[in-house]
Amino acid sequence: MFENLADKLESIFKKLKGRGVLNEENVNDALKEIRMALLEADVNFKVVKDFIEDVRLRAIGSEVLDSITPGQQVVKIVHERLVDLMGGVSANIKFGARIPAPIMLVGLQGCGKTTTAAKLARLLSKEKRVYLVSADIYRPAAMEQLAILGKQINAGVFTAGSLKDPVEICAQALEQAKKDGYEVIIIDTAGRLHIDDLLMEELRKIKEKVNPAEIIYVADSMTGQDAVNVGNKFNELIGIDSVIMTKMDGDARGGAALSLKAVIGKPIKFVGIGEKIDALEVFHPERMASRILGMGDILSLVEKAQATIDEKTALQLEKSIRKNGFSLEDFRNQLTQIKKMGPLKDILGMIPGLGKMKSLKDMQPDDRELVKVTAIIDSMTKKERYNHLIIDGRRRKRIALGSGTSVQDVNRLLKNYVEIKKMMKKFSQKDGIKSLRRNFPF
Ligand SMILES: Nc1nc2c(ncn2[C@@H]2O[C@H](COP(=O)(O)OP(=O)(O)OP(=O)(O)O)[C@@H](O)[C@H]2O)c(=O)[nH]1
Ligand SMILES: [Mg+2]
The missing domain is CATH 3.40.50.300 (P-loop containing nucleotide triphosphate hydrolases)
Incomplete structure (x- = not known):
């Protein structure tokens, strides 16, 4: 089962992998062939149509990760869509409450x-x-x-x-x-x-x-x-x-x-x-999609590439802190990184000392909070982001207005920022920036 489809997809991707750059044209060519392969595998034509459109949108709009080729990126997208197509996760039988x-x-x-x-x-x-x-x-x-x-x-x-x-x-x-x-x-x-x-x-x-x-x-x-x-x-x-x-x-x-x-x-x-x-x-x-695409190696490659991105940001953070201290700009960038990584509470909980911090708990870090915080920092001027001390009452009012939040929100954010900044300083003094990166997985 799936042998034919797997063979076809493999040869399509082989062609694509050789390409250094992906443009709309070669993505479209590949998608045409994938479409044929799926139809030949007897997949419902409407399902094929939706599937191809979905992959196209994601492939063309996606940001190419470092250290994998654009072709591999398309394989990754096709893989994700195949997993979704088959229901995402494996499901158990629902027994309900009655016995038997x-x-x-x-x-x-x-x-x-x-x-x-x-x-x-x-x-x-x-x-x-x-x-x-x-x-x-x-x-x-x-x-x-x-x-x-x-x-x-x-x-x-x-x-x-x-x-x-x-x-x-x-x-x-x-x-x-x-x-x-x-x-x-x-x-x-x-x-x-x-x-x-x-x-x-x-x-x-x-x-x-x-x-x-x-x-x-x-x-x-x-x-x-x-x-x-x-x-x-x-x-x-x-x-x-x-x-x-x-x-x-x-x-x-x-x-x-x-x-x-x-x-x-x-x-x-x-x-x-x-x-x-x-x-x-x-x-x-998940396993079925991997089998269809015959591709375990590519997935691990992509995982590595993603790890590299985090590594790169961490290095940038290190440089920036050495030079200027931990700015509000760094704060915002780190929050964006965290957002990519999943449940914020879990991540914050992993950071020693941070989980217990009262004001952070008040912050109730959920996705909406993240959007708010990002909006607030976005509404600041560059100067303000690098020197929070100049943000006086008048500026706070302006920032709140600009980000559609309240002055209390801005106050709270600044308070959190100052506390984190203090902690960052402690970490970097204690045993260097390495411990900081170990302790801050973002
Ligand atoms: N190769 C293979 N054969 C299977 C599989 N599942 C069932 N079969 C075979 O399919 C045939 C029909 O299986 P049954 O379980 O009798 O089918 P059924 O749905 O109960 O049939 P009816 O009661 O007549 O409606 C048998 O020869 C099974 O051995 C499978 O996963 N793989
Ligand atoms: Mg029977």
């Missing part, structure tokens, strides 16, 4: 429901007691199949006996599971060649009766875009919560896996990668 939690598998005939029910039971049974029930009264030996699989993995399996109604079977199985102390009950349902009213009616009734914690659509990746369209129908008619893609070990082109989340809006949670009972894996969008 009913998990219902739905899908067309032969997509792998019964096999997947057993595989999933095996996987979940590492943490929970799992019970299996087959609601397939139509295919001869369907229940037998599940019973045999259940034995292999030591999961409990409901015996329907003389019961003939799928809804009744599920209801009684649920009762039995409750009695026997199972925590999860996986319901394997019957499949049909096509979506038909009878099947949907039956599934709806089962849903009503057991109120599943999660309804999982089992999609056969070999059926390509049909798997996506059928999934859409199941979602409309019954409502699904997530997807398990089976037969990912086959030679399907991969388009279904890439389109599902974007078209149906439900995440793929697991993938079937073989006929054996242990051939079920948690789906990781």
